[in-house]
Amino acid sequence: MLLRIRRASKTYSGIPALIDADLDLLGGEVHALMGENGAGKSTLIKILAGITAPDSAAIEIHGQTVTLSSPHSAHSHGLRFIHQELQVVRHLSASENIFLGQAYPTRFGFQVRWKQLHQQAEQVLARLGIEHIDPRRTMGHLSPGDQMLVNIAHAFVGDDLEHARALIYVMDEPTAALSEAETAQLFRVIGRLRERGSAVLYVSHRMDEIFTIADRVTVMRDGRVIDTLPISTITPPELIEKMTGRDLQHIYPARTEAPSDQVRLDARGLFTAVVHGATFTVRVGEVVGVAGLNGSGRTELLRAVMGLDRLTAGELWLDAKRLKGHSPSTAWLEGIAYVPEERRSQGLVLSRSVGDNLTLPQLASLSIGGWMLAHGRERQTSQNMGAQVRLKARSPAQTVRELSGGNQQKVVFGRALVQPPRLLLLDEPTRGVDVGAKVDLYQLIREISGHGTGILLVSSDLPELIGMTDRILIMRGGQLAETVSSEGLTSERLLALCYGNMDHVGSKDR
Amino acid sequence: MSAQKIANPQPPFAWGRFLRTFGTLIGFFLIVLFFASQRPATFMSVRNLLNITQQVSILGVVAFVMTVVMVLNDFDLSVGTMASLSGIVIGVLLQAEQPLVVVIIAALVVGMLGGLLNGLLVAYIGITPFVATLATLTIFGGLAFSVSGGRTIFGAVFPDALTEFANGGIPLGTINEQLVRLPHLTIIALVVLVLVWFVLEQTVFGRRLYTIGGSMEAARLAGVRVRWLRLLAFVITGVGAALAGAMLTGQLATANPTLGDGLMLNAIAAVFLGMTMSQEGEPHVLGTLVGVLLIGVLANGFTQLGVDTYIQRILTGTIIIASVTLSSISRRNR
Numbered sequence: 001m002l003l004r005i006r007r008a009s010k011t012y013s014g015i016p017a018l019i020d021a022d023l024d025l026l027g028g029e030v031h032a033l034m035g036e037n038g039a040g041k042s043t044l045i046k047i048l049a050g051i052t053a054p055d056s057a058a059i060e061i062h063g064q065t066v067t068l069s070s071p072h073s074a075h076s077h078g079l080r081f082i083h084q085e086l087q088v089v090r091h092l093s094a095s096e097n098i099f100l101g102q103a104y105p106t107r108f109g110f111q112v113r114w115k116q117l118h119q120q121a122e123q124v125l126a127r128l129g130i131e132h133i134d135p136r137r138t139m140g141h142l143s144p145g146d147q148m149l150v151n152i153a154h155a156f157v158g159d160d161l162e163h164a165r166a167l168i169y170v171m172d173e174p175t176a177a178l179s180e181a182e183t184a185q186l187f188r189v190i191g192r193l194r195e196r197g198s199a200v201l202y203v204s205h206r207m208d209e210i211f212t213i214a215d216r217v218t219v220m221r222d223g224r225v226i227d228t229l230p231i232s233t234i235t236p237p238e239l240i241e242k243m244t245g246r247d248l249q250h251i252y253p254a255r256t257e258a259p260s261d262q263v264r265l266d267a268r269g270l271f272t273a274v275v276h277g278a279t280f281t282v283r284v285g286e287v288v289g290v291a292g293l294n295g296s297g298r299t300e301l302l303r304a305v306m307g308l309d310r311l312t313a314g315e316l317w318l319d320a321k322r323l324k325g326h327s328p329s330t331a332w333l334e335g336i337a338y339v340p341e342e343r344r345s346q347g348l349v350l351s352r353s354v355g356d357n358l359t360l361p362q363l364a365s366l367s368i369g370g371w372m373l374a375h376g377r378e379r380q381t382s383q384n385m386g387a388q389v390r391l392k393a394r395s396p397a398q399t400v401r402e403l404s405g406g407n408q409q410k411v412v413f414g415r416a417l418v419q420p421p422r423l424l425l426l427d428e429p430t431r432g433v434d435v436g437a438k439v440d441l442y443q444l445i446r447e448i449s450g451h452g453t454g455i456l457l458v459s460s461d462l463p464e465l466i467g468m469t470d471r472i473l474i475m476r477g478g479q480l481a482e483t484v485s486s487e488g489l490t491s492e493r494l495l496a497l498c499y500g501n502m503d504h505v506g507s508k509d510r
Numbered sequence: 511m512s513a514q515k516i517a518n519p520q521p522p523f524a525w526g527r528f529l530r531t532f533g534t535l536i537g538f539f540l541i542v543l544f545f546a547s548q549r550p551a552t553f554m555s556v557r558n559l560l561n562i563t564q565q566v567s568i569l570g571v572v573a574f575v576m577t578v579v580m581v582l583n584d585f586d587l588s589v590g591t592m593a594s595l596s597g598i599v600i601g602v603l604l605q606a607e608q609p610l611v612v613v614i615i616a617a618l619v620v621g622m623l624g625g626l627l628n629g630l631l632v633a634y635i636g637i638t639p640f641v642a643t644l645a646t647l648t649i650f651g652g653l654a655f656s657v658s659g660g661r662t663i664f665g666a667v668f669p670d671a672l673t674e675f676a677n678g679g680i681p682l683g684t685i686n687e688q689l690v691r692l693p694h695l696t697i698i699a700l701v702v703l704v705l706v707w708f709v710l711e712q713t714v715f716g717r718r719l720y721t722i723g724g725s726m727e728a729a730r731l732a733g734v735r736v737r738w739l740r741l742l743a744f745v746i747t748g749v750g751a752a753l754a755g756a757m758l759t760g761q762l763a764t765a766n767p768t769l770g771d772g773l774m775l776n777a778i779a780a781v782f783l784g785m786t787m788s789q790e791g792e793p794h795v796l797g798t799l800v801g802v803l804l805i806g807v808l809a810n811g812f813t814q815l816g817v818d819t820y821i822q823r824i825l826t827g828t829i830i831i832a833s834v835t836l837s838s839i840s841r842r843n844r
Binding site for chain 2: 306308327328329331332333338340345346347348349350351352356360361363364367370371372373399415
């Protein structure tokens with residue numbers, strides 16, 4: 001046994017976050033850690049990382065009792081961490097990021113031997129099976145997925161993977177920013193670690209990933225470990241039931257009424273710097289999905305509709321009215337609401353209160369005469385919206401930074417609904433959100449579309465796209481390649497459509 | 511087996527949070543108490559306290575409007591030379607025998623144009639505020655010299671109405687047979703304080719400024735017209751700086767191309783002192799007020815104690831460092 005935790009407990013200002021948690025990691029296993037946000041996963045990980053001191057805990061590594069008093073001591077005991085938030089220096093090269101905190105190869109002890117550094121970085125990447133990233137490139141110019149791969153490479157540097165003793169890797173939602181292809185690459189890396197006898201503690205909210213990669217799963221709820229069992233003995237619905245403590249027969253609520261025939265958004269021949277031609281419509285009450293690989297222009301399609309990226313050609317019509325001089329501020333005024341991809345940097349002002357964030361886009365219409373704040377009206381609106389999206393916060397005055405990921409996302413949603421929007425643009429609305437909050441958000445999407453709002457939904461979660469939408473637009477290389485009905489579509493078929501030609505080539509071979 | 515046990519039955523009083531919010535204010539009162547104990551007869555007299563408000567009024571106006579751009583996470587380094595330029599404009603126009611009202615308005619218009627230039631450079635061209643306003647600092651200073659020919663304007667050019675107003679006040683009554691006045695400059699500073707407080711804390715405009723300061727990208731995506739609002743903020747700061755220049759020139763009956771140059775650093779220091787008082791480290795104009803008063807009380811008290819002005823500067827700087835350090839240490843510990 002590589003790692004053994006017994007009776008780990010932690011209380012934050014009187015509120016228990018972790019209660020008598022036990023966890024065993026075996027050499028050569030991928031161990032999934034599942035639970036809703038606030039279930040105690042992060043607290044357990046922070047204790048392992050030496051960031052948080054437990055109130056009480058007995059931790060053994062390789063059979064020896066240890067105290068993880070600092071990140072340094074965690075590292076020296078063979079624990080390695082890959083966090084969901086990117087920890088990179090954007091203006092340095094990939095090589096420098098990989099070797100960050102390590103000694104660079106030097107001549108005379110001070111002159112950096114860049115060529116050697118880049119070669120070593122290439123080797124580190126190659127060992128992980130990553131060959132498409134040039135380590136000389138500036139980090140900020142790499143795609144988010146590639147940045148994550150570099151970040152992961154950083155966690156492996158300095159360890160001799162071939163001969164070293166077995167290590168313990170803790171990965172906290174490493175695939176949040178990765179495309180399908182990059183995820184597959186990461187899984188190959190994880191496979192190698194497993195073969196060498198290392199243990200991987202893998203945290204993810206994505207059910208399909210857990211069932212692909214994990215050997216065993218530990219489920220946490222309300223600070224306690226509920227169960228640990230082999231993944232082969234459980235089904236996804238059972239797992240969700242264990243996590244939430246409730247029976248979730250239908251994650252994707254069925255739609256109650258068919259969309260109308262009336263066209264809400266009519267996009268004609270859209271071109272921007274990234275989007276190379278997109279003509280489509282969204283009808284009143286319709287949920288239209290947008291699928292595509294990372295970099296296919298999914299996000300940019302929404303940005304074009306929102307007026308964030310300049311149209312080089314094409315027209316946008318909302319309810320048969322042409323949108324001219326289109327910008328985010330006019331978009332909100334026209335009744336287009338937007339839930340952006342990165343909730344922490346784009347969706348929210350973390351330093352401000354829940355109330356300030358909820359009322360931000362509609363602040364003028366909530367004010368007196370369009371310019372003077374109406375504090376009472378704002379508070380009322382915040383409370384109403386908070387209730388509508390089932391937000392868990394102390395009060396509208398609480399700082400958004402203090403909320404969990406799922407609740408932060410509910411604030412971004414609530415904000416979009418302060419004035420019932422005519423068109424709602426959702427970019428990865430459930431990424432990094434726990435299952436309970438996800439179900440809340442899905443029900444919310446149904447309610448909103450039931451009131452006639454047209455919805456454009458971008459997501460990398462293919463079952464979510466199929467389960468929630470009426471039609472799906474397939475983006476390939478910046479182009480709207482085709483539109484398919486979600487009825488009867490499978491994830492495999494949808495993924496093949498994203499890659500294009502794949503099934504076509506496949507059928508030829510057969 | 512190691513059992514790390516930390517008994518923690520109930521949360522202790524949050525000293526860090528308390529110090530972070532009130533440390534600067536407590537420090538301010540301690541300093542007042544210190545001077546009061548050293549010079550009980552003179553320091554705490556109503557007359558002296560009102561005197562202090564007059565002494566800090568000009569710095570106050572600059573610091574209050576500096577708060578507006580600092581809410582955006584921006585800076586305006588050009589406020590000092592803008593104040594000098596404004597004074598020179600007043601002096602030169604008075605020499606040309608223009609009516610006083612026209613002269614004052616002209617100075618404020620110059621401030622508005624300067625702010626407009628800063629705003630265009632920062633918000634629309636995209637130069638970082640530090641570089642843009644460092645450049646305009648130089649430009650405004652150069653303009654002040656070239657318009658005045660490098661000379662100091664003083665004496666009879668300035669009408670009595672201006673100097674008497676700037677040095678006078680509203681009589682409040684007599685204490686110990688001495689007439690006590692509420693200085694006009696203090697009233698102007700209070701009006702600016704209330705205006706800035708209202709704009710920042712009670713209007714849609716102000717809320718949006720704080721939002722931009724929190725996250726420019728999130729604000730833009732939420733429909734806030736970031737560039738336009740940033741431009742307006744710089745215009746407000748420019749006009750405020752010109753007003754401070756007019757107050758300074760009126761008080762001294764002198765216009766000199768370097769008269770206001772020292773205001774900028776103290777104004778930024780005052781805003782920083784005020785920022786130590788807010789939870790999220792955002793500037794608030796009432797915090798700035800405490801910062802301004804702290805700087806003013808130190809100057810006044812040290813002078814009464816007969817501390818050399820050079821030593822005063824060293825001590826003032828040290829106290830600013832101590833306050834900001836205390837605040838950032840308690841912030842780090844949370």
